Amino acid sequence: HRSEMGDGFNFRMKTFTAASEVMETKRTTGGEKDRDSCKAKWGKLKEAYEAIMKIKTYSGWGPWSDKHGAGITALTADVRERFVIKTKAAKPFLNNSWVYLSKMEQIM
Template identity: 50%
Template sequence: IFLVICEIMGNSGWTWSDKDGACITAASAGTWDAFVKKKKLAKPFRNAGWVHLKAFRQLMPDAAPKGTHV
């Protein structure tokens, strides 16, 4: 799950919020639906965060995206 969330966070077309997940709107729903078809574990994070994200970031700091706009 953590690596899938890292992929979501690294997608330039979406915004990640620890509270609201990928923050998918009607405008971004098409790209989200295509992503979820390939990464089924991503489905719950369309508009909901993951309670364990902070802990996993501490356990695996090198796996998390570190870009300017993340």
């Protein structure tokens, strides 16, 4: 459905509706998967992806590692704290990678 992506890497509502119909057939636990829940999940995935892209391009940190994330050390801890204040979604990825990164790179 990448071809259905609009501006700002957002999908049209019909795409979320179609996704919810597929997800609902696979659901074994949890709440109903409707278009709004699919849209919200996409928003969270996109937010995490954008946070990692900010980490990857942040000057002064070492290169991103698919195993260790940004690899923040005590030497860069003060910079990390200021960065996380501005980019809250980045916090989980400062010393950890993200299992969905390669999939999101394919979509984006």
